Amino acid sequence: MLDERNGIHVRTGGSGERTFVLVHGIGASSVYFRPLAEELAKHSRVFLLELPGHGKNLEPKRPLSMGEFAEAAWRAFDRFEAGQPTIVGHSMGCQVAVEMGIQRQGRERVALLAPTVNTAEHSVPLQGLRLLQDTLREPWDVNGIITRDYLRCGVPWWLKTLREMMAHRIEERIGLLEREVLIVGGERDPIAPPDWLHRLAARARSPxxxxxxxxxxxxxYTDPRVVARLLLESTPS
Incomplete structure (x- = not known):
């Protein structure tokens, strides 16, 4: 199902007792979430959100903070009256997911997949270098999807969002979450390496x-069954 009201695209599918909201990263759309969404939809209801200025959504008149992206995500999700979701963010989407969890505390977990921004390399040049390195490690079809999304997003909006992404300090905000936090990363991820995941977890209450x-x-995208299993196994205590 595709919902286009208020200019925000939401794709939803599946059914079950649990609900997942998937939030993409900077410049991306919901497309690269599809393999994971298909796995989750076998057991639960899944919502794929596209943030303002991304995917098919029109660019806002001004840059949005991570908190404002979170507010827009909640407004989009609330139209479905689907109850409390597990919030799943990827890359910059993790920063938005943390803000969503702070704005509405609840029982369901927040799951952070490859969260940005690594405090040991908190600079635009280093992040650009790590993005290039990761591109060489991703399958060609993933790079194709992300490249098309970046072109559709456009350089001006991408740069505006990048400034907001770099200004947001997830390591300071994560401790405000009362929810349990699942942090998942790739062994070969240069953007969110394992040591950063553990340093970030040390700031969370229940990681x-x-x-x-x-x-x-x-x-x-590369390991959707593994990630889906982690999300489905990680039921709140």
Missing amino acids: RVVVVQRAPHVMM
Whole structure:
């Protein structure tokens, strides 16, 4: 199902007792989440959100903070009256996911897949270098999807969002989450390496860290069954 009201695209499918909301990264759309969404939809209801200025959504008049992206994500999800979801972010989407969890505390977990921004390399040049390195490790079809999304997003909006992404300090915000946090990363991810995942987890109240062997940054596309199993197994206590 595709919902286009208020200019925000939401794709939903599946059924079950649990609900998952998937939030993409900078410049991307919901497309690279499809393999994971298909796995989750076998057991639960899944919502794929596209943030303002991304995918088919029109560019807002001004840059949005991670908190404002989170508010827009909640407004889009609320139209479906689907109850409390497990919030799943990828890359910059993790920063949005943390803000969503802070804005509405609840019982369901927040899951962070390859969260940005690594505090040991908190600079635009280093992040650009790591993105290039990861591109060489991703399958060609993933690179094709992301390239098309970046072109559709456009350089001006991407750069505006990048400034907001770099200004947001996930390591300071994650401790405000009362929800349990699942942090998942790829062993071969240069953007969100394993040591960063553990340092970030040390700031959370109730974290769990899992490293997917041999996986790059977009591990939910390359290893969707592994990631889906982790999400489905990680039921709240």
